[in-house]
Amino acid sequence: MARTATAAAAPRAPGFLRAALLLLLLVAACRQAAEENVVTELRCQCLETMKGIHxxxxxxxxxxxxxxxxxxxxxxxxxxxxxxxxxxxxxxxxxxxxxxxxxxxxxx
Structure with a gap:
């Protein structure tokens, strides 16, 4: 069975377009990681306290x-x-x- 001409002739994205897409994904991942760090730091550390210790x-x-x-x-x-x-x-x-x-x- 032969391939159709449209499937074989599908254009490939230029190298710079792929690089831009990868850069966009990387920036999004870094932004999400930074937001997660801020969220974990912006809260009280002590949920329960002790009256004292020697x-x-x-x-x-x-x-x-x-x-x-x-x-x-x-x-x-x-x-x-x-x-x-x-x-x-x-x-x-x-x-x-x-x-x-x-x-x-x-x-x-």
Whole structure:
């Protein structure tokens, strides 16, 4: 069975047209990836908080102020075993821990 003339003579897209199409797809993929990163960063990190933890287990503390990502202050402590826990910034024990850490850095 012979091929029809229209199928054999179908024009191919020029190289620059294919390159432009690939570039368009690449830009769309990069834009989507960038939007996904922004969405995951624009939210609160702490869903549940602890009232406190003994300071000897804490390696470091990160305090994040309220902003467009989250409407509340977040206190995230990294423990010496590598685990991260969220602490309640309104808790008296957490306030004492933060005060101790701030004063520790100011004593020269």
């Amino acid at each position: 300071p000897r287990y804490i390696q470091s503390v990160k305090v994040t102020s309220p902003g467009p990502h989250c409407d509340r202050t977040e206190v995230i402590a990294t423990l010496k075993n590598g685990q991260k826990v969220c602490l309640n910034p309104e808790s008296p024990l957490v306030k004492k821990i933060l005060d101790k850490l701030l004063n520790k850095g100011n004593t020269n």
